[in-house]
Amino acid sequence: MSAQILDGKATAAAIKSELTERVQALKARGVAPGLGTLLVGDDPGSKWYVAGKHRDCAQVGIGSIQRELPDTATQEEIEAVVRELNDDPACTGYIVQLPLPKGIDTNRVLELMDPAKDADGLHPTNLGRLVLGVAAPLPCTPNGIVELLRRHGVAINGAHVVVVGRGITVGRSIGLLLTRKSENATVTLCHTGTRDLSAQLRQADIIVAAAGVPHIVKPEDVKPGAAVLDVGVSRDEHGKIVGDVHPGVAEVAAWLSPNPGGVGPMTRALLLQNVVETAERAAPRA
Numbered sequence: 699m700s701a702q703i704l705d706g707k708a709t710a711a712a713i714k715s716e717l718t719e720r721v722q723a724l725k726a727r728g729v730a731p732g733l734g735t736l737l738v739g740d741d742p743g744s745k746w747y748v749a750g751k752h753r754d755c756a757q758v759g760i761g762s763i764q765r766e767l768p769d770t771a772t773q774e775e776i777e778a779v780v781r782e783l784n785d786d787p788a789c790t791g792y793i794v795q796l797p798l799p800k801g802i803d804t805n806r807v808l809e810l811m812d813p814a815k816d817a818d819g820l821h822p823t824n825l826g827r828l829v830l831g832v833a834a835p836l837p838c839t840p841n842g843i844v845e846l847l848r849r850h851g852v853a854i855n856g857a858h859v860v861v862v863g864r865g866i867t868v869g870r871s872i873g874l875l876l877t878r879k880s881e882n883a884t885v886t887l888c889h890t891g892t893r894d895l896s897a898q899l900r901q902a903d904i905i906v907a908a909a910g911v912p913h914i915v916k917p918e919d920v921k922p923g924a925a926v927l928d929v930g931v932s933r934d935e936h937g938k939i940v941g942d943v944h945p946g947v948a949e950v951a952a953w954l955s956p957n958p959g960g961v962g963p964m965t966r967a968l969l970l971q972n973v974v975e976t977a978e979r980a981a982p983r984a
């Protein structure tokens with residue numbers, strides 16, 4: 699058996715094409731959505747991701763505001779740019795690219811953002827709204843995963859989802875989305891303190907691997923017929939991505955989201971969706 703591919707590139711392209719129409723409709727009503735990004739430091743991966751976000755904006759007609767600081771920037775300098783983005787009327791939504799350099803208090807930076815402009819859905823107010831079930835921008839990678847499964851017809855309702863990794867952008871928040879009544883999944887969150895990871899993985903109908911540990915999910919850990927989403931990014935000595943999922947899993951799983959080409963492009967598409975939805979919320983139809 700060879701798994702069917704959960705094609706993030708093609709799905710993201712479809713979402714971007716839908717968003718292009720929504721942006722045009724907003725502009726016809728005099729609303730111009732604009733995405734701001736704050737990049738601190740010169741990590742090549744982060745630079746590439748931010749550049750990709752602005753390429754996407756150009757593609758769908760969203761404006762771009764790019765702010766950069768060196769990796770020597772202080773907490774105060776970073777917070778000053780956050781305040782500027784909060785006050786900039788051209789910036790209708792923005793993100794602070796993560797991770798921030800060592801020594802910077804990321805939570806303080808995120809808390810300072812205007813929650814109404816939080817395009818990543820990572821502000822404590824928006825995570826709280828998600829807990830309460832109130833409309834809010836949703837974290838992009840978890841939302842991208844749900845959308846990727848939904849658009850490929852993978853059953854989420856009643857599924858047992860095992861998530862590996864408890865980072866802020868994926869593992870911590872994905873359970874909040876998947877356990878909503880609309881998704882109705884049962885979620886187990888595994889991390890470095892989990893005693894028998896293989897035993898947990900073998901129970902899963904859906905595996906979300908977001909640990910950043912190369913090939914932590916092995917073929918023998920996967921129930922035949924499961925859907926497996928590879929989210930972790932490590933690099934080999936040539937800079938090539940090595941995911942969290944061993945290539946042999948393709949012979950056991952029914953569905954596989956590859957890496958690259960799976961969840962990454964979905965993260966970018968759902969970021970644009972947050973920007974569009976924030977602008978739509980701020981400018982309700984007459």
Ligand SMILES: Nc1nc2c(c(=O)[nH]1)N[C@@H](CN(C=O)c1ccc(C(=O)N[C@@H](CCC(=O)O)C(=O)O)cc1)CN2
Nearest residue numbers: 747793794795796797818838867958959960962963965
């Ligand atoms: N503020 C945020 N920071 C980070 C987030 C986030 O959602 N918000 N997630 C990641 C990085 N990320 C977006 O910022 C991101 C990662 C990967 C991709 C992507 O399209 N990857 C490609 C492969 C690219 C390559 O070859 O390196 C793919 O998967 O096909 C997009 C966005 C951490 N920081």
